[in-house]
Amino acid sequence: MQYMLLIYGNEAGMKSATDADRDAMIRAYRGYTDSIIKSGHMKAGDGLQPTATATTVRVRDGKTLTTDGPFAETREQLGGYYVVEAKDLDEATKLAARIPGAQTGSVEVRPVMQLPPDYPRPAAR
Numbered sequence: 001m002q003y004m005l006l007i008y009g010n011e012a013g014m015k016s017a018t019d020a021d022r023d024a025m026i027r028a029y030r031g032y033t034d035s036i037i038k039s040g041h042m043k044a045g046d047g048l049q050p051t052a053t054a055t056t057v058r059v060r061d062g063k064t065l066t067t068d069g070p071f072a073e074t075r076e077q078l079g080g081y082y083v084v085e086a087k088d089l090d091e092a093t094k095l096a097a098r099i100p101g102a103q104t105g106s107v108e109v110r111p112v113m114q115l116p117p118d119y120p121r122p123a124a125r
Contacts, residue, residue: 002043002112003092004083008076009105011050028100036084041095045082076105083112 014022029047036042056067079101086092089109096107115121 001086001088001092001114002083003086003089003095004081004110004112005092005096005099006078006108006110007080007082007099007101007105008108009079009101010075011077011079013104025100032098032100033082035098036082036095041084041086043083043085045080047080048078051077079105 017025033042033045051069054069056069058065058067082095082099084092084095086095089111092109092111096102096109099107101107
């Protein structure tokens with residue numbers, strides 16, 4: 001089963017981090033990513049640009065409304081994600097606990113919805 005591991009942290013901490021802190025974080029994430037690629041758990045993943053680059057879209061009464069920034073102000077912001085293959089929630093939780101950001105923020109583990117085989121899917125790029 002596939003699980004999405006959503007990584008939340010405080011963006012302000014990254015702004016005040018030293019170059020050495022940022023380099024250490026990058027190395028930790030590279031090590032984690034390499035390990036889940038090697039183990040066969042990795043399906044997809046990426047970091048996200050800061051929330052200041054986000055645009056929120058809503059449709060109300062047939063009109064599209066856009067707002068700069070994230071949907072809600074929170075202490076922690078979504079900073080990245082992994083999609084992993086795991087045999088069950090217990091294994092997915094163990095993978096999430098190894099994500100470097102879990103040490104200072106949080107990682108939400110959510111099963112990916114399994115769609116029927118005949119459900120229309122976008123063409124591969």
